[in-house]
Amino acid sequence: MNYSDIGMDTASLAGSLESKLAAVRGAGFAQVMISASDVVGHPGGTAAGVRVVRDSGLTITGLEALRDFEGLSGQLHAYKVDVAKSMLEICGQIGGRLLLVEASTSTHADTGLDAIARDLSKLAVMAIPLGIRIAYKGLSWSRTARDFRTAGDLVYRANCPNLGLAIDVFDVLAAGVPQDDLDAIDPQQIFIVQLSDYMWQEARSTEEQVATATHFRVFPGEGAHSEALAQFVTRLDAYGYYGDYSFDVYNDDYLQMPPETVAERALRAAEWLGETVLRRALPVPNMERLLGPAGP
Amino acid sequence: MTNALDREAVPDSRNPLGFDGIEFIEFATSHPQALGGVLEAMGFRPIARHRSREVELYRQGAMNIVVNAQPADLPRTAQPVERPVISAFAVRVRDADLAFRRALDLGAWGIPVRARAMELNIPAIHGVGESLVYFVDRHDKFSIYDVDFNTIPTVDPHPPALCGLHFFGLVQYVGTDRTADWVAFYSQIFGFTALPNKVRFGIMPKGLLLQSPCRNFFLQLIEPDETARFAPMEEHLQRIGLGTPDVMAAVADLERRGVEFLATEQVHSSERGALTKPLLGSVMFELVKSPAEEPAPQR
Numbered sequence: 001m002n003y004s005d006i007g008m009d010t011a012s013l014a015g016s017l018e019s020k021l022a023a024v025r026g027a028g029f030a031q032v033m034i035s036a037s038d039v040v041g042h043p044g045g046t047a048a049g050v051r052v053v054r055d056s057g058l059t060i061t062g063l064e065a066l067r068d069f070e071g072l073s074g075q076l077h078a079y080k081v082d083v084a085k086s087m088l089e090i091c092g093q094i095g096g097r098l099l100l101v102e103a104s105t106s107t108h109a110d111t112g113l114d115a116i117a118r119d120l121s122k123l124a125v126m127a128i129p130l131g132i133r134i135a136y137k138g139l140s141w142s143r144t145a146r147d148f149r150t151a152g153d154l155v156y157r158a159n160c161p162n163l164g165l166a167i168d169v170f171d172v173l174a175a176g177v178p179q180d181d182l183d184a185i186d187p188q189q190i191f192i193v194q195l196s197d198y199m200w201q202e203a204r205s206t207e208e209q210v211a212t213a214t215h216f217r218v219f220p221g222e223g224a225h226s227e228a229l230a231q232f233v234t235r236l237d238a239y240g241y242y243g244d245y246s247f248d249v250y251n252d253d254y255l256q257m258p259p260e261t262v263a264e265r266a267l268r269a270a271e272w273l274g275e276t277v278l279r280r281a282l283p284v285p286n287m288e289r290l291l292g293p294a295g296p
Numbered sequence: 297m298t299n300a301l302d303r304e305a306v307p308d309s310r311n312p313l314g315f316d317g318i319e320f321i322e323f324a325t326s327h328p329q330a331l332g333g334v335l336e337a338m339g340f341r342p343i344a345r346h347r348s349r350e351v352e353l354y355r356q357g358a359m360n361i362v363v364n365a366q367p368a369d370l371p372r373t374a375q376p377v378e379r380p381v382i383s384a385f386a387v388r389v390r391d392a393d394l395a396f397r398r399a400l401d402l403g404a405w406g407i408p409v410r411a412r413a414m415e416l417n418i419p420a421i422h423g424v425g426e427s428l429v430y431f432v433d434r435h436d437k438f439s440i441y442d443v444d445f446n447t448i449p450t451v452d453p454h455p456p457a458l459c460g461l462h463f464f465g466l467v468q469y470v471g472t473d474r475t476a477d478w479v480a481f482y483s484q485i486f487g488f489t490a491l492p493n494k495v496r497f498g499i500m501p502k503g504l505l506l507q508s509p510c511r512n513f514f515l516q517l518i519e520p521d522e523t524a525r526f527a528p529m530e531e532h533l534q535r536i537g538l539g540t541p542d543v544m545a546a547v548a549d550l551e552r553r554g555v556e557f558l559a560t561e562q563v564h565s566s567e568r569g570a571l572t573k574p575l576l577g578s579v580m581f582e583l584v585k586s587p588a589e590e591p592a593p594q595r
Contacts, residue, residue, distance in 0.1 A: 085405070121402075121403070122402060123403065124480075125402055125404065125480065125484060125485070126403040126404075126405065128403075128477045128478065128480065128481045129405065129422050129423065129424065129425075129481070131471055131474065131529050131531070160480050161476035161477050161479075161480050162476075162477045162480070
């Protein structure tokens with residue numbers, strides 16, 4: 001497979017970390033997004049989990065997910081800083097260069113823009129010595145950033161070079177964010193794009209969106225919104241996004257299926273994406289990093 | 297009128313920490329005698345030994361170099377091995393505690409207190425790779441070394457500098473596309489500012505220069521060559537830059553003391569600067585032409 005910039009999430013798979021990584025690799029993927037709980041939950045301990053990831057031969061898309069970080073104060077803030085440090089350390093240990101951060105849903109969060117931007121900037125500075133980038137993702141049920149456009153404003157405000165956006169196509173498919181909102185985002189600011197679909201036409205209420213997002217996602221090409229998803233990805237591509245795609249598919253059924261079977265479904269999604277949507281010729285030129293213009 | 301400044305964006309002070317140069321630079325090595333030999337050839341003299349740790353202080357003029365052979369007791373700090381590495385530098389600030397707490401607020405990683413009874417607690421944060429950055433204050437009121445170090449008897453505690461040598465800067469190797477990250481780190485936490493590309497000192501022009509808020513100290517950030525872009529990220533403090541008003545006189549003086557300088561077509565001693573041959577694996581010093589007083593950028 002030549003889609004080296006498309007990866008799976010370990011969160012989509014059942015089983016031990018070893019069997020998840022073997023399934024991802026066995027299907028032919030070159031990269032994988034690691035759930036922190038898979039590493040620290042390893043029966044042999046965190047160090048053993050780290051070793052398994054490092055020995056897998058897979059490129060690490062990143063570590064997910066730091067939640068409810070921004071907007072807190074006092075003891076709560078200090079506590080979350082400790083959580084963030086722990087996740088950054090694990091991310092560094094597994095060879096990850098990206099930490100996914102989901103916008104806060106905490107009722108304790110101060111939703112003032114300056115407070116959020118200050119916390120995001122602090123998190124980004126914390127990640128600099130470890131060589132990690134922070135990808136901030138809006139959630140439609142968040143109190144601080146409901147979509148990628150708001151998240152983009154906050155990232156712009158926080159103004160740190162290793163702070164960027166994670167865009168989840170679910171925003172567009174389920175929460176009704178207009179695709180045109182992409183025009184407000186600098187493609188350089190997008191650090192990762194997460195792709196998934198779902199089976200029904202609409203998720204109307206917030207509760208329904210939360211339930212759909214956390215239990216009923218399917219791989220791209222499997223759901224009811226293939227056309228909109230394809231449009232969005234084509235637009236990103238034309239827009240100059242050259243980063244990674246990862247399948248953030250959280251599905252309770254997939255957690256009751258053999259990981260190899262689920263990984264095969266993911267592979268079909270990657271092929272659909274690469275061949276039908278992005279119409280890539282082989283070999284894929286995207287495998288190499290694009291170099292900047294020569295000269296000063 | 298409630299706020300006299302609320303109609304215009306008046307920038308913050310250029311030097312919020314009262315940054316005032318470098319107090320010391322530290323090497324870690326398990327072979328401190330070998331490094332000591334190199335430092336002595338460069339004009340440094342051993343002055344004092346730490347009371348409780350295997351640490352020695354070398355000095356020349358206003359420059360202090362600490363040689364640390366104590367096994368590291370903290371994660372992400374340099375474990376002394378045979379090949380010496382630059383493991384820390386200490387910045388002089390107006391209020392070390394304030395600077396340290398401000399740095400933590402901005403996202404720096406502090407290290408736990410390690411001082412034993414009656415020793416100085418010098419606050420520090422994690423820097424590039426396995427290095428630390430210390431904050432030192434009241435450097436003009438008393439010597440921090442009087443507290444933690446025993447002076448070596450009979451040596452002059454203030455050996456003069458050869459040819460006006462003084463700390464000019466540090467060269468830091470950074471990973472691919474990581475310059476902007478480190479510019480953000482040093483500018484937010486310490487108030488460094490990036491200099492325009494046309495400003496260059498010495499004979500090694502690669503990378504990007506950052507100037508300290510006191511204007512007397514520089515960091516040079518260098519990314520890997522194109523061919524090494526895909527190699528694993530290696531980031532560390534690579535070498536010390538020493539300023540001198542007369543590079544050729546300093547080169548002649550140091551050569552008499554047995555120091556060898558690179559003399560290739562690309563890199564050779566000149567009025568602008570010079571570079572010593574690497575010793576003990578990777579220890580190099582760069583000489584840079586600079587006035588003894590505040591160096592003005594060459595435009």
